[in-house]
Amino acid sequence: MRYGANALRISRTLPTVPAVSAAKAEIGICGSGMPHAMSSDDEFSLEDSENDASDFESETENLETEDQDEEVVRVLTYSDIREIMKSKIEEVREILEVTSGVCRVLLQKYKWDKTTLLEKFYEDPNFIVNSKISLTMRTDSSDSSSDGECDICCDTAPLLGLSCDHTACIECWRAYLTEKINEKKCEIQCMSSDCKLIIDDDKIHEYLSSETTVISAFQQLTVDEYVETNHFLTQCSCGMVLESSRSDAHLVVCSCGTRFCFSCGNDSHEPVNCRLLKLWEKKCVGVKDKAGADGYSSDKETFNWILSNTKDCPKCVTSIEKNGGCNRITCRSKTCRFEFCWLFNEKDEKNRVDSRAELHRFLFFYNRFKSHEQSFKLEKKLVKTVNVKMDEMQKKGMGWADVLFLRKSVDILSECRRTLMFTYIFAFYLERNNQAIMFDGNQKDLEMAVEQLSGLLEQEMETNDLRVLIQKTQDKSRYVEYRRKVLLDHCTEGMEQDAWVYNA
Template identity: 55%
Template sequence: MDDRYNLENRNEVIEQVIDMFNYVTKIILNLNSIFHCFICFFLSSQYREVVWKLLRLDKRKKILTFSDIQKAMQSQITDIQSVFKMSNGECRVWLQKYNWDKEKVMEHFYENPMNSKNSNESSVSPENGICDICCEETQLIGLHCNHLACLECWRAYLAENIKEGKSEIGCIGSNCEAIIYDEKIREFLEDPKILEGFVRNTVNAYVETAKCLVWCPGTNCGNAIKSLDPHHVTCSCGTRFCFSCGQNPHEPVTCALLNTWSKKCLTEKNNISGAEYSSDMETLIWVLSNTKDCPKCNTAIEKNGGCNKMTCRSATCRFKFCWLCLKDWTEHGYSGYCNVFTDTDETRDSRADLLRFLFFYNRFKAHEQSLELEKKLRAKVSSQLDGTQGLSWSQVKSLEKTIDILSESRHTLMHTYIFAYYLEQNNQSIIFESNQKDLEMATEQLSGYLEQDWEAYFHKILDKSRYVEHRRNVLLEHCAQGDGLEMNTTGVSKRKKSSGFKRRRPWRHGVLLLAIVVIFIINFFLWGHIFYQSTSTVCVILPE
């Protein structure tokens, strides 16, 4: 009886142990799945973009309308007004003086309490007299500083200052430091257009002083973008621009580098126009022109599409070549490698720097020209919405998105040649040039598809657009990391040998390595447990 009781207890213990192992196994499998997703997240930029959208991390950017900005201003004005009992206009002036920093305004009035008391006297009683401005005898009005003038002179003075864009207008008297507050301006003025202009000036002053707020440069768009860090942003009107400088997107080039490039272009143009580089005048004209000669028959050809695959229009020639390097297209193809400047012995003379500049400038302008020519595609796609050309509404919308991707890729390729001009040659620059080549090749293929029959190439267009977007993200991600990418702001190639890769690994490489080790340990114990269960089957035989 005791043996049977002990055997049953032992069987119950074994069953509990097995249940515990099964529970632990389920936990390990769940952790294993989580770590696999974790690795995919760090390996693929597409996974990261999906997660960012799911987590709504784009809330760091906010689009504000004109009325939203006015509400934000009034909120800060109310906070000051509730403490110091000043007028609405007086609070706005003090906030604007301290760049809309409430703490600084309060600190000022706590240290100088008389300022908030004496400034409440905003005007004096009107009296009759001769106006010092127009020299006419009439009723005179003014501020507490006793500088008087007639109503018409006050109106003319205020209107002139508002047209100049001023939001803080001083007294009409010379060398007077008194400020005319908003309530008095509304009392003097009657024209609603001038008053509307004054409100616009006050809002503009608020946006200009805010470090994290800029106006959208879009046509007829009155929105402002609020962002916590400078980057390229997109307004609700569709305008995409750089938050720091307000210009068109210029990834991967920084604002400072773009400014340096603009000055370089102006300097080289002046140099070539001078006597020292007079022999290169024809070269610059050829670069800036819209036509090129056919490499085979020398017929002048004008580019009328975005794709750089050109065909000579001469009936006796029909030669196909690359618009950038003028090489035979049968040898060049979409995989041609013409985005890298080759420094040969022939170019190492007094004009080497000029020739190198013209190489990158030529390609920069070529993509800029393609971008302008491809704008016709958007109008062509929009005309298909009537459904008479055999395309459905969803297909037209897909083509519009594809053209947006093509436009962004052209913008990026334009500025990669600025980036490449100032890039020092090393192993990392070779990776950049390879990414640039892949993006350029895919962009030209997509542009070529869009110039063909859309119905026949529709699926190829969608597949290629996704690939172009992926290659663009890869290139921008590599430039953003900056590991081993050394910039030379002079633009003069030093022609030094590469010192090899710089071993500055991003932090995610360490996290990825740690995740792989954890997954290996989990799988080791998991498969060990499964092997133990398969080889440790307990057979219990009860005695008779």
Template identity: 40%
Template sequence: MDLDDDILYEDDSGNESSENGDDQFMEMNMEPESSSSQKRDEVDDFQFEILTPDKIVSHMVDCIKEVNAVVEIPATTTRILLNHFRWDKEKLMERYYDGDQDKLFTEAHVISPHRSIVSKPKKTTRQTAAASSAEVTCEICFLSLPSKGLTGLECGHKFCTLCWTEYLTTKIMDEGMGQTISCAAHKCDILVDDATVMSLIRDPRVKLKYQHLITNSFVECNRLMRWCPAPDCGNAVKVAYSDAKPALCSCGHRFCFACGENWHEPVRCVWLKKWIRKCDDDSETSNWIAANTKECPKCRITIEKDGGCNHMICKNQNCKADFCWVCLGPWEPHGSSWYNCNRFDEDDAKKARDNQELSRSMLQRYLFYCNRYMNHMQSLKFEHKLYASIKVKMEEMQQHNMSWIEVQFLHKAVDVLCQCRQTLMFTYVFAFYLKKNNQSIIFEDNQKDLENSTETLSEFLERDITSELLVDIKQKVQDKYRYCESRRKVLLDHVYEGYDKDWWEYIDI
């Protein structure tokens, strides 16, 4: 089947779109994908391709064409099937030819285009005209209209054009639905195909929104594609295989392809995800409550100690229990030895004290690593501002008989500084979940060396660089950032070697 006949890819409505995206989407099937695709090699030859919005549409159309050339079914049905299989063409082909096509179409919520058609006697011209002029009631607005004024899907449910338009507009604009819009009939799960949507919708804004939703679904469902997470960037990254490797978008944003977060070596995605969730939720608030408050041993209400005396009286009017803050036991047995709790050491009280110490220790551990993580994050933001001041210094150096090439060492130094800051930031996430062993001690030594050298480089770059002894200053800056680069490489090589040899053991907290 030729895709040129499909309404989704060619606008025959006669309406002119107010935005270029509509026409580009409609006509993209006529344009071959550019051969000058932007590719870069990163760590371990991880190859990826930057796809602009136009190229994303072109790539989607090419996928539909490739599958449709084999299965020979309507293009919009092919698109729904591909979306059902998360755009895995091989998996679709395998299921399509396994002999149970009816089950496949049922699971994808489409009517099989190969269903048997019962032959009916041909109607005369007069019978056809009478049938088209016969009035039929729309099941949504209950208006009686000629049958030709109603539109429906292959499931047989028909409604007036106005009701269809209102229904589709609501689903697209208000609910943000694109590829999963089902028939307007009650309890009918057959999906509305793209050709029907594009023929019924006349508003260019709604059309454009629908096209964006379909394109967005294409990228998000495809395991080999990911949107660039940078704000206001509409590019996507396409890879040959999915892995936790860095991808660099043409907008300059560098991120992990596997999880979409900023590139976070040496910590792995699973631990970074746990760390982000730990920082975002209220778990540490709970830890603070556990570390600084206790429960009344009688009514279990939470109590905070606001005085020096360990004699506690529960303020719950229905409780009024007297107990010791230290051991949580009844106050009466303490007698005259007010602050000596060694007489009272029942199992429940001992367990309460142990839990209190554990919560306090966990909170202190989290705060230790979190403070250092946040400190490097804050420093990294300040280091990015260095580029502006360094640019001024580079211009000053050029006025003292140094060429543009010769002053690039300052820009390189700031690049290295930012890389080291980002690596250090994520080493504290890695260390937070790391169990102590001989290799972890080596890791911490490497971390300390990198941190010291990074601070030295940062301090040196923030100094005022005078015109005197520029050659000497250049040599010192180069020595410092090269040493930082070497220490960063040593740290990362050691971590990756540990991954390969299973040196690292983790604390799941």
């Protein structure tokens, strides 16, 4: 693993985060879950970064380019995807010798895997028939004039049907198909309840020829299904579809500017993988629900009060407060009412202590995650402050390109703060080993750098010495971006080499 100077830096006394503001004062905690005291040796300055210049200056020159390379995706419109689908359908149609509508249904059945579809076709001489897809459109064979009594509405009208011999009038077909499309179904079976024959696209277009809005909705559904089954496509909230060369979890950026995880669709959550993020969200909901069920809110003070003043019912695990001298307690839950002694036996007490210790550990990481989340939201306001400063600098004769670094510094701070938030989820599930110790060091270095940049942008925007402001902001922005890269590179290398062990 190429950790370079980062591995050496961990051997020194690890720095804590300087308290930039009251809202952020509690963040100076290491990822291992143990608080550490602050000292003058822990302070970070530009002189410290100069000592590391040989480690990161050459790499920071390529940071922006590397980030862009990781985020390169092809943005597709609805029309683009329709053309891709048509091309794939045409390739199969020439071999299967069936209509395009039947090909679309078959490809959808096999998740648009052309190879698997053709293998099945060559293996089974009756593959098309056995696929149970309507192949022809016909009039009622019992009456050459096509008139008859509709089995659905009982009116006399021309009857239309499928190869399964189930018929209905055109109005009933339209009503049925419209209902199914409104239910978001693009694989629609015959109207007869005991028939599994699938109606192909050509027949759906034929029956709905006068319903252009419904046909458009059906076409949109087929596109959505295609995107859903393609592991290399994902949809942005703006409606655009992004195509990537990778199907794993990674950050992508849409043309609208939205950044999100390609795999799960959530906001960027590096370095946490999608599975751990989902477990964390469930755990947060569970703890909040537990507090809410007991009549409490879910803030830090409430959690700490519950830990100190309550015990869990041995039967239903509801938190119970002892507000009298008697040790015989009745659970206050109406559905439980279990009676027990407040002085648990040794085994019950051990389980209680273990349970509370786990909750206490969770709250440690939860509170730090929420603190950084709060800072992340508050720092969005810096955009307005920075814009004012940029206008001021331009009025003093500086060009747009010369002042744009301030805007970029805010963007860097936002991205690094977001990463820092999710490092606490990553650390919560991480088993303690040498790699975890290295991660703690990287986390604290990033945390320290982020707080320094945040403090600079919050406190020094009023300075009149623009040259000093430019130099400080550029130096700190480069360094915090470098620390983020070091941390994420370490996480990526650990994943590639199976070095991370999770307690989940």
